[in-house]
Amino acid sequence: ADPDPLQDFCIADLKAPISVNGFPCKPSSNVTSDDFFFDGLIKEGDTNNLFKSSVTQGNVLAFPGLNTLGISMNRVDLAPGGLNPPHTHPRATESGIVVRGKLLVGLITTANVFYSKILTAGEMFVVPRGLMHFQLNVGEEKALIFTAFNSHLPGAVVASLNLFGSKPSVPDDVLTKAFQVDKSVVDLIKSKFGG
Ligand code: GLV
Ligand code: MN
Numbered sequence: 725a726d727p728d729p730l731q732d733f734c735i736a737d738l739k740a741p742i743s744v745n746g747f748p749c750k751p752s753s754n755v756t757s758d759d760f761f762f763d764g765l766i767k768e769g770d771t772n773n774l775f776k777s778s779v780t781q782g783n784v785l786a787f788p789g790l791n792t793l794g795i796s797m798n799r800v801d802l803a804p805g806g807l808n809p810p811h812t813h814p815r816a817t818e819s820g821i822v823v824r825g826k827l828l829v830g831l832i833t834t835a836n837v838f839y840s841k842i843l844t845a846g847e848m849f850v851v852p853r854g855l856m857h858f859q860l861n862v863g864e865e866k867a868l869i870f871t872a873f874n875s876h877l878p879g880a881v882v883a884s885l886n887l888f889g890s891k892p893s894v895p896d897d898v899l900t901k902a903f904q905v906d907k908s909v910v911d912l913i914k915s916k917f918g919g
Pocket of ligand 1: 859880
């Protein structure tokens with residue numbers, strides 16, 4: 725989904741004082757082999773949290789060599805029962821492959837139709853750009869997925885955190901009306917997500 729590059733590569737200078745639509749390139753005289761390799765997805769993520777899951781991002785911010793190339797990857801670790809909660813990527817379609825475990829992978833269309841399947845190692849999925857989706861570990865073991873995106877910075881809007889954990893907080897009046905529940909319910913959910 726990102727624009728096409730206009731040169732072989734453009735290793736991001738993440739500290740440059742300006743950014744227009746992406747990052748400026750560091751001078752090619754400073755480019756080394758290391759700029760084209762990234763070991764940040766080797767390590768298992770820490771799943772000791774509310775969702776019992778962890779997304780390790782291999783986007784342009786983590787791996788500046790991806791700058792302008794229109795691609796990136798994540799590593800998703802899920803403990804048994806862990807959930808990568810419903811979220812969308814505003815700037816990319818996602819594909820993924822299950823490396824280990826057994827997961828319910830689901831997506832919801834703009835017409836509110838829900839599609840899902842239980843996947844195991846070696847199976848792939850696709851999430852069209854911008855659609856809400858999740859992965860739930862329904863197996864007894866840890867699960868591991870690698871995902872790939874057609875953007876160097878797909879962005880992730882996590883529904884629960886976005887609405888109930890924003891700073892400043894979305895007014896209760898908006899959320900009670902949107903979800904047709906009492907203020908006490910909204911405040912309870914906000915308390916889980918620091919909103
Ligand atoms: C999984 O949905 C991911 O965004 O990596
Ligand atoms: Mn995703």
